[in-house]
Amino acid sequence: MTNVPRARWGPLLERLADDLTPEPLSDPAWERAFREVPRHLFVPGYYDETADRDPTWVGAEDPGWLEGVYTDDSLITQLRRHPQAPGSWWPTSSSSRPSLMVAMLHALDVRDGHRVLEVGTGSGYNAALLSARLGGENVTTVDIGPALTSTACRRLAGAGHLPTVVTGDGAEGAPGHAPFDRVIATHSVEQVPYAWIAQTRPGGLVLVDVRSVGTPRVGHLARLEVHGDGTASGGFSVSEPGFFMPARHDLAVPQRRFPPPMDLRDAVERSSEIGARALDPPGAAFRLWAEVPDIGITSMGRAALLFTPDGAWATADEVGRVRTSGPRDLWALAEKAQNEWEAAGRPGVEEHLIEVGPQGQRIMLPGTP
Missing domain, CATH: 3.40.50.150 (Vaccinia Virus protein VP39)
Structure with missing residues (x-):
């Protein structure tokens, strides 16, 4: 003491x-x-x-x-x-x-x-x-x-x-x-x-x-x-955001996710109506994560980078030039989440709702039945 x-x-x-x-x-x-x-x-x-x-x-x-x-x-x-x-x-x-x-x-x-x-x-x-x-x-x-x-x-x-x-x-x-x-x-x-x-x-x-x-x-x-x-x-209307370190289930291994190896030769290129900055609003990024709970959202220079543990990844620059690779088109999932978020009135993180039961967890847009 x-x-x-x-x-x-x-x-x-x-x-x-x-x-x-x-x-x-x-x-x-x-x-x-x-x-x-x-x-x-x-x-x-x-x-x-x-x-x-x-x-x-x-x-x-x-x-x-x-x-x-x-x-x-x-x-x-x-x-x-x-x-x-x-x-x-x-x-x-x-x-x-x-x-x-x-x-x-x-x-x-x-x-x-x-x-x-x-x-x-x-x-x-x-x-x-x-x-x-x-x-x-x-x-x-x-x-x-x-x-x-x-x-x-x-x-x-x-x-x-x-x-x-x-x-x-x-x-x-x-x-x-x-x-x-x-x-x-x-x-x-x-x-x-x-x-x-x-x-x-x-x-x-x-x-x-x-x-x-x-x-x-x-x-x-x-x-x-x-x-x-x-x-x-x-x-999520508690005044403080939190920002706590993740739970540990193994003393020797931290709870973190890192982008997978990226081979541009495997990527499919296309254009999108949304670019890298679309995920800047906290509510938009939160909506995407609520829809795809295993996703990581980060950046590579001025481009947005999405990735998941199954090896899928996607990048998008500021004007919507997209590259995707892996078993899922992650940018398509981002486009879907963005449309839902826009249709709901661009709610902030604190406006979302959460339910937990024996079958799992659901994070919802405000007004969801």
């Missing part, structure tokens, strides 16, 4: 709380929890990624560490060498931006006595906030990393909080501790695991960042209400 006199960290925590917008701290119970839980106890170090070199560890012995902890920034707390991209790093845990955490905790809409499942223990800081608000006996937190959960247990106990900490794949929830009134995930998912719905009482809420693995800019926080028939529905 990092031993820092309150005289040093107390004013920093108060300043951080004061700097947050008034709305997220409007709930007195959450404001008390936020002002009572010291962030530095859960972030004894973090990686500085601002330098033009490999990430540098900043620990308690380094100048500026404490001030860095008490900023409204997301802090990377664990890195691994990327197995698919030599020379690069793969962040595997972080302490989320405090203003995002507080906004999500408010959106969770908890009441006294509610039982909450947190998926993604990480540093333990969010579990501490939940415990301060609801009592540790009402909080279960799960993470796939044994080192993360064991460290979080020590930090939580040292701070006086005793939630249930589970080591396992968060996609499975925590069936031995269900049912829950609320589920909050601190990582992103492409498909909301049905286990979370099944382990939540009717009327309960699930809050999670639903986001593309192939295109991290495409996604948003979703809030779903669980119904008595075993389904859940909701939307």
Whole structure:
């Protein structure tokens, strides 16, 4: 446990709380929890990624560490060498931006006595906030990393909080501790695991960042209400977009997608009424991803590049010169999604709807029956 006199960290925590917008701290119970839980106890170090070199560890012995902890920034707390991209790093845990955490905790809409499942223990800081608000006996937190959960247990106990900490794949929830009134995930998912719905009482809420693995800019926080028939529905109108790192189902392999090898000799060339810039609006890119969940959307210079794990790819320049290859014409799928999006009035990401049931997930345009 990092031993820092309150005289040093107390004013920093108060300043951080004061700097947050008034709305997220409007709930007195959450404001008390936020002002009572010291962030530095859960972030004894973090990686500085601002330098033009490999990430540098900043620990308690380094100048500026404490001030860095008490900023409204997301802090990377664990890195691994990327197995698919030599020379690069793969962040595997972080302490989320405090203003995002507080906004999500408010959106969770908890009441006294509610039982909450947190998926993604990480540093333990969010579990501490939940415990301060609801009592540790009402909080279960799960993470796939044994080192993360064991460290979080020590930090939580040292701070006086005793939630249930589970080591396992968060996609499975925590069936031995269900049912829950609320589920909050601190990582992103492409498909909301049905286990979370099944382990939540009717009327309960699930809050999670639903986001593309192939295109991290495409996604948003979703809030779903669980119904008595075993389904859940909701939307993406939570004020914060999210931008969480993807869930991990294997400690050694990151959840990422990369473009396949591209041989232009195999490509079919044609023209299109839409060009590379058609996918710039977030709502348009989100619509395409909702229709083709395994798609990646990126760029090659001034051209748009679409790709899927089956080896299909497509490029389009700004005037609609298209090249496609593989088992699917991905640009044709982009044209279809674009037409549907335009016909619906060009809705933003936050206007889309989401349903989850035993058969899977569906993201819909507003007004869809």
